Amino acid sequence: MTRSVAQAIWTFTLDEDEDWVPVREPAGDENLRRAVETLLMGIASAGAAETYLAAWRADSQRWGSGFSLGTASAAAHRVSSELVRLLDLYGQFEDCDIAADEFEAMLQDYVAAARTAES
Helix, strand or coil, X not given: CCCEECCEEEEEEECCCCCEEEEEECCCCHHHHHHHHHHHHCCCCHHHHHHHHHHHHHHHHHHCCCCEEECCCEEEEEEECCEEEEEECXXXXXXXXXXXXXXXXXXXXXXXXXXXXXX
């Protein structure tokens, strides 16, 4: 399942090792793709993805910006209502920015892909 927000579409497939591989169209910076992939390593199931997305939305509603929500492998920091910064924890990628609406849509699409894979 895919969704288009701000001209970007994210899709997710499982590789031969059962790891999620994100792809962005139009293709963005490889570092951004790697940042998303690293963040999602810590969200390995549909249930975990739904919980992360719900927590992200709740924190966005409560705090607006200035908060971070991490996984075991990376963190997302809400810089402003329009911008999210993906933060590296273990030297897997360079910290990078993604539009807030694109980030949330990407998470929604990941939830849908994970649900489909588990059914």
